[in-house]
Amino acid sequence: MDLGIKGKIALVTAASKGLGKAVATQLAIEGAEVIICSRDPESLKIAEAEIVKITNSTVHTFSCDVTNEDQVKQMIDLIEQKYGSIEILVTNAGGPPAGSFGDFSVDDYRKAIELNLLSTISLCKKVVGKMQLQNWGRIVMITSVSVKQPIDNLILSNTARTGVIGFMKSLSNKVAQDGVTVNAICPGYTKTQRVEKLAQDFANNNDSAPEQFYIKLEADIPMGRIGTTKEFAQSVAFLVSQGAGYITGVSLKVDGGFAKGLF
Numbered sequence: 001m002d003l004g005i006k007g008k009i010a011l012v013t014a015a016s017k018g019l020g021k022a023v024a025t026q027l028a029i030e031g032a033e034v035i036i037c038s039r040d041p042e043s044l045k046i047a048e049a050e051i052v053k054i055t056n057s058t059v060h061t062f063s064c065d066v067t068n069e070d071q072v073k074q075m076i077d078l079i080e081q082k083y084g085s086i087e088i089l090v091t092n093a094g095g096p097p098a099g100s101f102g103d104f105s106v107d108d109y110r111k112a113i114e115l116n117l118l119s120t121i122s123l124c125k126k127v128v129g130k131m132q133l134q135n136w137g138r139i140v141m142i143t144s145v146s147v148k149q150p151i152d153n154l155i156l157s158n159t160a161r162t163g164v165i166g167f168m169k170s171l172s173n174k175v176a177q178d179g180v181t182v183n184a185i186c187p188g189y190t191k192t193q194r195v196e197k198l199a200q201d202f203a204n205n206n207d208s209a210p211e212q213f214y215i216k217l218e219a220d221i222p223m224g225r226i227g228t229t230k231e232f233a234q235s236v237a238f239l240v241s242q243g244a245g246y247i248t249g250v251s252l253k254v255d256g257g258f259a260k261g262l263f
């Protein structure tokens with residue numbers, strides 16, 4: 001199926017590893033002109049080489065901390081100068097640390113909000129106007145299934161990410177008549193380095209092995225397994241496709257049935 005995004009300029013942030021890298025790879029497979037960023041230039045180089053090897057296409061890289069608004073502005077100005085206006089934006093960032101109510105100060109919440117909410121807002125502030133002028137754009141915000149059902153011991157993530165959904169829905173209404181769709185995608189447990197770290201943290205805190213984390217987790221997922229990054233990336237690719245042009249303001253779970261609510 002041709003997704004209709006060949007040659008589209010696509011920025012995927014926080015994409016040197018995990019979900020972001022998988023999305024960048026998938027968009028490159030679909031023929032988009034892909035730009036990735038993350039903080040560590042070495043990880044970016046490795047990711048670039050991996051994506052080029054898989055897709056045989058060019059990938060552009062920028063070292064950028066998405067919590068730093070000046071860096072975001074500079075990166076997007078450079079992208080526009082070198083490659084043209086961004087047509088597809090997939091926002092992503094790292095996850096805040098695990099823990100519950102007693103573990104964190106107000107400043108920890110502030111940092112989590114900067115990481116997951118304000119980074120999304122500053123990226124959108126820079127690209128939305130040009131998308132409206134072009135009368136075409138796709139924005140997908142990577143959040144978490146925690147926006148549907150809070151996850152135990154992830155209070156910072158549970159708190160910061162719900163703001164992204166309020167922002168996503170408000171923005172989607174504002175730009176709906178300009179050919180720009182805005183959606184959120186909500187991964188359940190998907191096998192990346194972050195999940196491997198959560199498994200290790202669980203093992204350390206419970207004096208057990210990381211495998212126990214997966215056994216416990218998978219027992220709570222109707223599909224009986226955690227997801228793959230490829231499955232996640234293909235869902236994002238659909239949301240940015242021409243065919244998804246009438247889908248906006250949606251928070252799509254990609255979680256194997258993990259969240260048990262109706263919506």
Ligand code: NAP
Pocket residue numbers: 013014015016017018019020037038039040041043044064065066067092093094095096142143144145157186187188189190191192193194195
């Ligand atoms: P990951 O494997 O740890 O990868 C995180 C990526 O984000 C890396 O490329 C990292 O590169 C980059 N990054 C982190 N902070 C950044 C920043 N401030 N600015 C720019 N880049 C940054 O994580 P993941 O599993 O792919 O998860 C991605 C997001 O989805 C996270 O927010 C996570 O909490 C969320 N999520 C994941 C799952 C899951 O099961 N995997 C489920 C629900 C939600 P640098 O270190 O080089 O910056």
